[in-house]
Amino acid sequence: MKIGFIGLGNMGAPMAANLIAAGHEVTGFDMADVSIEGLTMAKTGAAAANEADVVVTMLPNGAILRAVAAEIIPSMQAGATLIDCSTVDVESARDVAQQARDAGLLAVDAPVSGGIGGAAAGTLTFMAGGSDAAFAVAEPLFDIMGQKAVHCGESGAGQAAKICNNMILGVTMIATCEAFALADKLGLDRQKMFDVVSTSSGYSWTMNAYCPAPGVGPQSPADNDYQPGFASDLMLKDLRLSQQAAEAADADTPMGAHAMALYQQFVEIENGAGTDFSAMLPRFETRTRSSE
Numbered sequence: 001m002k003i004g005f006i007g008l009g010n011m012g013a014p015m016a017a018n019l020i021a022a023g024h025e026v027t028g029f030d031m032a033d034v035s036i037e038g039l040t041m042a043k044t045g046a047a048a049a050n051e052a053d054v055v056v057t058m059l060p061n062g063a064i065l066r067a068v069a070a071e072i073i074p075s076m077q078a079g080a081t082l083i084d085c086s087t088v089d090v091e092s093a094r095d096v097a098q099q100a101r102d103a104g105l106l107a108v109d110a111p112v113s114g115g116i117g118g119a120a121a122g123t124l125t126f127m128a129g130g131s132d133a134a135f136a137v138a139e140p141l142f143d144i145m146g147q148k149a150v151h152c153g154e155s156g157a158g159q160a161a162k163i164c165n166n167m168i169l170g171v172t173m174i175a176t177c178e179a180f181a182l183a184d185k186l187g188l189d190r191q192k193m194f195d196v197v198s199t200s201s202g203y204s205w206t207m208n209a210y211c212p213a214p215g216v217g218p219q220s221p222a223d224n225d226y227q228p229g230f231a232s233d234l235m236l237k238d239l240r241l242s243q244q245a246a247e248a249a250d251a252d253t254p255m256g257a258h259a260m261a262l263y264q265q266f267v268e269i270e271n272g273a274g275t276d277f278s279a280m281l282p283r284f285e286t287r288t289r290s291s292e
């Protein structure tokens with residue numbers, strides 16, 4: 001298949017490399033100077049897209065996706081498929097998919113979970129929105145770049161699934177970290193806390209698979225001085241998207257709103273930017289009930 005790949009950053013570059021390794025002919029474009037073995041770089045996004053059967057985008061946000069889509073959609077061949085794997089707001093995903101359909105293209109919004117490690121290993125999970133026909137084109141590529149793809153519904157459903165999942169993740173991480181900090185103050189050993197909670201009703205992915213306490217549970221960013229992993233800044237981005245969507249849909253999400261406010265404080269005021277999102281634990285360790 002001829003594939004155009006636009007946005008070859010931390011996630012896009014290894015995803016494109018996996019498509020090349022599977023035998024696809026990939027032409028790429030990025031604003032930055034990028035070089036990937038076996039990939040032909042184009043001078044513009046439109047040039048990367050105009051001969052492609054499928055164009056994959058992996059971009060920072062909805063505004064950039066809209067700008068790139070406005071450039072490439074008119075240059076794509078009728079019947080080609082646009083697969084956006086970026087995490088963006090639901091409205092941008094729906095609008096871009098509509099523009100693609102209006103131009104005679106198929107469109108899928110397919111944000112991922114699994115991070116940079118999953119992108120490199122080809123073990124991402126794709127959450128896809130779009131028609132059955134569009135998903136059928138995209139699915140074999142998801143199988144190369146990932147280990148699971150769920151067709152969540154019509155356009156925007158992939159982004160909806162992603163932000164709901166990550167709202168749960170952000171809230172749960174905070175709850176896990178504040179519980180560890182409370183356990184510390186109660187004199188409860190962290191390993192005992194893990195042994196109990198990981199096998200009791202308080203268990204969660206953040207406790208069992210990604211424990212925020214160094215030296216406890218399986219290896220996680222906490223064991224590597226909280227180097228990401230999944231950066232607090234990206235968690236803040238996803239929590240903001242969840243609250244933007246909640247606002248638009250008039251959904252009451254008090255825990256998501258509070259998680260967003262805490263990550264915002266952590267990232268923008270408390271030097272949490274660039275740390276893993278589990279670094280909420282050392283943050284809580286330094287605090288008391290009267291901390292601002």
Ligand code: NAD
Pocket residue numbers: 006007008009010011012029030031032045058059060061064067068085086087088112113114115116229230231234237
């Ligand atoms: P990144 O910043 O490393 O990569 C984005 C790339 O897009 C950069 O190389 C940048 O130069 C390029 N770009 C920006 N504007 C462009 C334009 N107009 N035309 C062409 N290229 C342009 O980001 P990333 O970590 O690869 O994340 C990409 C997306 O994946 C984001 O939406 C992010 O939320 C999502 N995501 C990231 C992770 C993660 O762990 N990094 C996990 C899941 C989802």
